[in-house]
Amino acid sequence: MNIIVADDDKMLSRMLCTILKEGGHTAIPAYDAMQTMMYTMKHLPDLVLLDINMPGGTGIDVLRRLKTSAKTSHVPVIVLTGSTDPAVREKAIELGANQFLAKPIEPDVLLQAVRDAK
Numbered sequence: 001m002n003i004i005v006a007d008d009d010k011m012l013s014r015m016l017c018t019i020l021k022e023g024g025h026t027a028i029p030a031y032d033a034m035q036t037m038m039y040t041m042k043h044l045p046d047l048v049l050l051d052i053n054m055p056g057g058t059g060i061d062v063l064r065r066l067k068t069s070a071k072t073s074h075v076p077v078i079v080l081t082g083s084t085d086p087a088v089r090e091k092a093i094e095l096g097a098n099q100f101l102a103k104p105i106e107p108d109v110l111l112q113a114v115r116d117a118k
Helices: 010-022 033-043 059-068 086-095 107-116
Strands: 002-006 026-030 047-050 077-081 099-102
Touching (some): 002 010, 002 033, 010 026, 010 107, 026 033, 033 047, 033 059, 059 077, 059 086, 077 086, 077 107, 099 107
Parallel strands (some): 047 077, 077 099
């Protein structure tokens, strides 16, 4: 599975990419909202793993754009965030996120979420 990992925390992003690669996936890191949109449009991944708090726009903005674009509306999105605000969770689900997961996340939980998103 080809996955865009969108998170501005570069160390966390590399760790998530490593976990995904060890799970047999291809992972492409993106570090801000604009890069996430560009990579998603270019690579048309099988899944986007999306943080909420990023520079250049929020994950909610990215999710909204992904789900309203005919080119990317079919791409599953898992929101992975440290935000504990229930309104953020509700908005993400309302906009079409497949799952909403909290950081920190255990590798086996992440890999199971990716398998479930197919």
